[in-house]
Each structure stands twice: as C-alpha cells, then as structure tokens.
Amino acid sequence: MTPSDVKATLSFSDGSPSMELPIYKGSVGPDVIDIRKLYGQTGKFTYDPGFLSTASCNSTITYIDGDKGELLYRGFPIEQLATNCDFLETCYLLLNGELPNVSQKDEFVARVSNHTMVNEQMQFFLRGFRRDAHPMAVMTGLVGALSAFYHDSTDINNPEHRQIAAIRLIAKMPTLVAMAYKYSIGQPFIYPKNDLSYTENFMRMMFATPCADYKVNDVLVRAMDRIFILHADHEQNASTSTVRLCGSSGTNPFAAIAAGVACLWGPAHGGANEAALNMLEDIQRNGGVEKIGEFISQVKDKNSNVKLMGFGHRVYKNYDPRAKLMRETCHEVLTELGLQNDPMFKLAMALEKIALEDDYFVSRKLYPNVDFYSGIVQRAIGIPVQLFTAIFALARTVGWIAQLNEMIGDPEYKIGRPRQLFVGSPKRDVKPIGQR
Numbered sequence: 001m002t003p004s005d006v007k008a009t010l011s012f013s014d015g016s017p018s019m020e021l022p023i024y025k026g027s028v029g030p031d032v033i034d035i036r037k038l039y040g041q042t043g044k045f046t047y048d049p050g051f052l053s054t055a056s057c058n059s060t061i062t063y064i065d066g067d068k069g070e071l072l073y074r075g076f077p078i079e080q081l082a083t084n085c086d087f088l089e090t091c092y093l094l095l096n097g098e099l100p101n102v103s104q105k106d107e108f109v110a111r112v113s114n115h116t117m118v119n120e121q122m123q124f125f126l127r128g129f130r131r132d133a134h135p136m137a138v139m140t141g142l143v144g145a146l147s148a149f150y151h152d153s154t155d156i157n158n159p160e161h162r163q164i165a166a167i168r169l170i171a172k173m174p175t176l177v178a179m180a181y182k183y184s185i186g187q188p189f190i191y192p193k194n195d196l197s198y199t200e201n202f203m204r205m206m207f208a209t210p211c212a213d214y215k216v217n218d219v220l221v222r223a224m225d226r227i228f229i230l231h232a233d234h235e236q237n238a239s240t241s242t243v244r245l246c247g248s249s250g251t252n253p254f255a256a257i258a259a260g261v262a263c264l265w266g267p268a269h270g271g272a273n274e275a276a277l278n279m280l281e282d283i284q285r286n287g288g289v290e291k292i293g294e295f296i297s298q299v300k301d302k303n304s305n306v307k308l309m310g311f312g313h314r315v316y317k318n319y320d321p322r323a324k325l326m327r328e329t330c331h332e333v334l335t336e337l338g339l340q341n342d343p344m345f346k347l348a349m350a351l352e353k354i355a356l357e358d359d360y361f362v363s364r365k366l367y368p369n370v371d372f373y374s375g376i377v378q379r380a381i382g383i384p385v386q387l388f389t390a391i392f393a394l395a396r397t398v399g400w401i402a403q404l405n406e407m408i409g410d411p412e413y414k415i416g417r418p419r420q421l422f423v424g425s426p427k428r429d430v431k432p433i434g435q436r
C-alpha cells in the first residue's frame with residue numbers, strides 16, 4: 001500500500017475537533033481512506049451495511065474493474081487464462097502468484113492427483129442424508145467433516161499445514177461433489193483414477209459406472225475445465241469475505257471453506273446459476289420467447305419480487321467478462337452435442353437482448369453475470385440443476401484458500417469484529433412477571 005500525498009480531512013459542523021485521515025493507493029483501482037483510528041479519535045463508527053464503500057483488506061490476488069468489465073487473476077486477464085491455461089495452472093497461479101513452468105506444473109499436478117481420494121469413512125456421512133437432499137447441504141456437511149480427518153494440517157499459522165490443506169481441498173472437492181451426485185441418483189461411488197487429468201477425473205467420477213467406463217469427450221472436458229477457471233476467484237465477494245472472517249478466528253481451513261460453501265449457496269450469490277436455469281425453464285414452460293415481455297414486466301414491478309436471475313452485479317456495471325466466455329463455451333458445447341437449436345439457449349439469448357434494450361436494466365447497469373449462461377452449458381454437459389452451485393464451490397475453493405492464506409500471511413490481520421449502530425431499547429429494569 002502506497003501512502004497518497006492527498007489526505008482526507010473529516011470535520012464536524014458542531015465544531016468537534018476535525019481529523020485527518022491517511023489515503024492509500026493500490027497498484028490499480030480506487031484509493032482507500034484509512035479509518036482505523038476513527039473510533040479511537042472521534043468515538044464514531046462508519047456505517048456501511050453491505051460494504052458498498054468498504055475495503056476489508058489489501059490483496060494481490062484478483063482485480064475487478066466493474067466499469068470496464070475487466071477481471072484479472074494475479075494480473076492476467078481472465079480471457080487469456082481461459083484460452084491459454086487449464087484449471088490446475090490457474091490454481092497454481094492463484095496460490096503462488098505466478099503461472100507454473102513445465103516442471104512446476106508437473107509437480108503440482110502430481111501432488112494434487114495424490115490427494116484425490118477421501119477417507120473411506122467419508123462415505124458414511126452421506127448415508128445420513130436423504131437421497132433427495134440438496135447437494136449444497138451435503139457439501140456443507142462433507143467439507144466441514146474433512147477437518148475431522150486431517151488433524152495434521154489444521155494449524156492455520158503453520159505454512160506447511162496451510163499448503164497441504166490447500167492441496168487436499170483442491171484435490172478432494174471433485175471427489176466429494178461426484179459422491180454427492182452419485183448418492184442422489186443411487187449409483188455407486190466411482191474412485192478417482194490418477195492417470196486422468198483433474199477435470200477428466202471429475203467427469204469420470206460423475207458419469208462412469210462400474211458396468212461401463214466413461215468415454216472422455218475432450219470438448220466437454222475443456223468446457224468443464226473452463227467453467228472451473230471462470231469461477232476460481234472473484235475478489236472480496238460474499239463467500240470469500242465469509243471465509244476470511246471465519247478464518248480470522250484461527251479456525252482450521254476445512255471449517256473456513258465449509259463456511260464459504262454455506263454462503264455461496266444463497267440465490268443472490270452462487271445459487272443464482274440454479275435459480276437462473278429454473279427461471280428459464282419457467283419461462284419456457286409458460287410460452288417461451290413470446291412470454292419474455294410479460295416476464296420482464298413482472299421483473300420491473302417491484303411488488304412482484306421477481307428478479308432476472310443471472311443479471312446484475314455489485315461490482316460489474318458492464319458486461320461480466322465471464323458471462324461472455326460462458327456464452328462462447330455454451331455455444332461450443334451445444335454445437336458439439338448437436339444441440340445448437342437448444343430452446344433454452346435461444347431463450348436466454350432472446351432474454352438478454354430484450355433486457356439490454358430495456359431502460360430498466362440499462363439505467364441500472366444490469367448486465368448478464370457469470371451465472372446467466374453457466375446453467376445452460378452445465379445442463380447440456382449432463383450436470384443436474386441442483387448440482388450447479390456445488391460445481392461453483394468446487395471451482396471457488398482455490399480462490400477461498402488463496403484469499404485465506406493471504407490474510408493469515410498478512411502481519412496486519414486481526415480477528416474480524418465489526419461494530420453496529422444500536423437502535424434498540426436503552427437500559428431498563430426487569431419487572432416481576434405479575435407486573436408485565
């Protein structure tokens with residue numbers, strides 16, 4: 001952080017002493033006003049529910065320019081990573097700050113491959129769930145349960161522990177997601193095969209059965225791998241902030257990542273991809289493209305509480321670059337599968353076109369986000385709708401870990417403990433029950 005020559009001065013109209021606040025510049029993006037001494041000097045808190053104007057940390061991992069619609073992982077544009085790299089290279093980049101060379105990549109891939117199995121006891125947790133349990137309920141339980149198996153890597157302040165916990169979580173998420181899926185359809189679990197690539201392994205654990213092995217389709221594997229890259233990290237979003245706050249208590253990384261899984265489940269966040277596909281299916285069921293106008297009117301009617309899921313973003317006030325890449329991937333997969341006339345894809349593109357010409361969305365700078373097309377491509381690949389957010393969690397695990405490790409490695413970090421504006425009852429006495 002570089003101190004700016006410019007200072008901020010806070011003055012009060014009641015003549016209370018004014019205060020000078022330092023300003024820091026980042027390498028790119030908005031400056032920050034350092035308010036850490038504000039309460040000590042003025043007895044006042046800042047007030048920013050939803051953190052619209054609050055930087056919770058300094059970070060070197062991911063940068064988003066919401067106005068330009070730009071997303072950089074460690075400085076590399078998402079478009080270049082999604083085209084020139086695979087997911088494990090992106091994991092290495094997010095964790096270490098640089099893309100791996102050939103030998104570094106081979107070593108990293110080998111390490112991850114050697115940790116893809118989960119303890120045999122893990123399967124018995126699944127038996128406690130109904131077969132129709134939502135996969136995110138299962139994943140929240142399974143990821144938290146991992147901490148029970150790795151007492152040798154839960155000291156978050158030990159760099160070796162942090163590193164092996166990162167490898168274990170990245171390696172085991174595909175196995176756990178595939179187990180949650182197999183359990184829901186009553187099929188046996190498929191063990192990882194380490195001569196396959198990370199994403200080939202995941203697709204095989206998802207779709208192979210003991211009766212017939214899974215034929216890898218390179219186009220689908222590449223599409224899945226790109227979906228992982230697009231979801232890998234995204235600055236201080238709700239689930240990443242949850243992981244940071246949870247981890248700031250010193251809890252183990254498995255528990256902190258389980259908290260991230262739970263937060264991501266929400267429809268305003270990672271659950272939006274499932275909600276977006278359900279929305280498209282509803283419109284399709286109620287008349288399809290002809291009914292888009294009616295649906296848009298509902299969205300614009302505040303009393304309807306209907307949102308255009310997969311649209312809008314706290315940071316992007318332009319097209320989410322991931323949505324563009326997801327739409328391309330969607331087209332590739334549908335063409336590969338001979339589904340280029342998929343009605344859902346046509347409906348999504350028609351809906352996007354109409355929304356982007358409607359002043360309600362244009363004036364609010366509401367554009368498609370990563371979740372708008374991701375459901376269509378995942379459904380085409382054969383992923384059930386309820387599993388979309390679990391796939392998002394699989395991919396985001398590396399981002400959560402990288403952000404958690406960055407926080408723990410920051411000498412300035414403390415346990416997170418926000419304050420409040422109290423608007424409740426001042427002190428009062430308890431009356432005996434007969435007098436209440």
Ligand code: SDX
Binds near residue numbers: 269270306313315
């Ligand atoms: C993700 O933070 C991240 O980086 C998240 C994420 C990541 O990678 O981690 O990018 C992943 O979560 C993407 C977002 C997925 N969510 C959705 O698609 C759900 C639908 N979108 C909205 O719920 C909403 O856009 C949010 C939650 C994404 C952002 O909400 P904000 O920033 O709090 O904005 P807001 O709700 O205050 O909206 C501003 C205005 C409001 O109208 P007015 O009060 O001005 O009249 O826009 C309206 C909102 O009602 N609005 C929408 C809308 N999104 C916002 N109206 C209709 N449909 C929508 N989708």
